[in-house]
Amino acid sequence: MAAAPSRAAARPDVNGSEGTRERILDVALRLFAEHSFAGTSLQMIADEMGITKAAVYHHFHTREELLGTLVRPALDELRVVIAAAAAQRTAHARAEHMLTGFVDLAIRHRKLTAILGADQAIARFLKTQEHFEEIVERPLALLGGPAPGPAGRVNATIALAGIASAAGGELLDDLDDGAMRRYLAETGRRILGLRTPRTHRPGG
Structure with a gap:
C-alpha cells in the first residue's frame, strides 16, 4: 500500500497563502528534528511537501530566515x-x-x-x-x-x-x-x- 501523502502535500496551495507558510514551518521543524538544521535543505522541505523549491523560496529565501521565524x-x-x-x-x-x-x-x-x-x-x-x-x-x-x-x-x-x-x-x-x-x-x-x-x- 502506498504511503499516505503528508498533510502539507495534500493541500498544495503554494501561491503565497498563509496556510502554506505555516505548513512549511511545521514541516521544517519536523525535518530539523529528524535530520538537524545543517542536514535539512529547502529542497528537502519542498520534497516532503510535494511542492517546488521555488514555492518554499517564495516564503523563505534561506534556512536561517525560516529558523528565525x-x-x-x-x-x-x-x-x-x-x-x-x-x-x-x-x-x-x-x-x-x-x-x-x-x-x-x-x-x-x-x-x-x-x-x-x-x-x-x-x-x-x-x-x-x-x-x-x-x-x-x-x-x-x-x-x-x-x-x-x-x-x-x-x-x-x-x-x-x-x-x-x-x-x-x-x-x-x-x-x-x-x-x-x-x-x-x-x-x-x-x-x-x-x-x-x-x-x-x-x-x-
Whole structure:
C-alpha cells in the first residue's frame, strides 16, 4: 500500500497563502528534528511537501530566515517571562516566577524546545540574534538568585537544561501538558532549593 501523502502535500496551495507558510514551518521543524538544521535543505522541505523549491523560496529565501521565524515567537515569550519575573519583590519570588514561566514556555513549544539545545548549528544561529546573551543570562541570574555564586548558577543551568530536555524529549511523550507542567516545576524547585508555593502543594 502506498504511503499516505503528508498533510502539507495534500493541500498544495503554494501561491503565497498563509496556510502554506505555516505548513512549511511545521514541516521544517519536523525535518530539523529528524535530520538537524545543517542536514535539512529547502529542497528537502519542498520534497516532503510535494511542492517546488521555488514555492518554499517564495516564503523563505534561506534556512536561517525560516529558523528565525520559527524561534522568534518563543524568544519573544521568553522576554515577557523574564520581565515579569524580574518585577517580583524577592529573590525567591523571582526564581519561582522564572521557573514556572519557563516550564510553561517549554511545554507550549515542545517540538521547538527539543531541537534548541541539542543542535549545535541552531545554537550558533541563536547567538547571532539580537539581545541573545541577555535572554540567556537573565534567566540564569533570576533562577540562581536565591543561592548567589557558582552553586546557584550551576543549579540554574541544570534546571533550564533539564526542563528543556524533558519537555522536548520523546521519552516523556505519554505525559499530558498538565502532568508535565507539575513534574517539571516540582523537580525544578528541588534543584533550585525553592519551597513549593502553598497553593501548589499536593493535597493542599
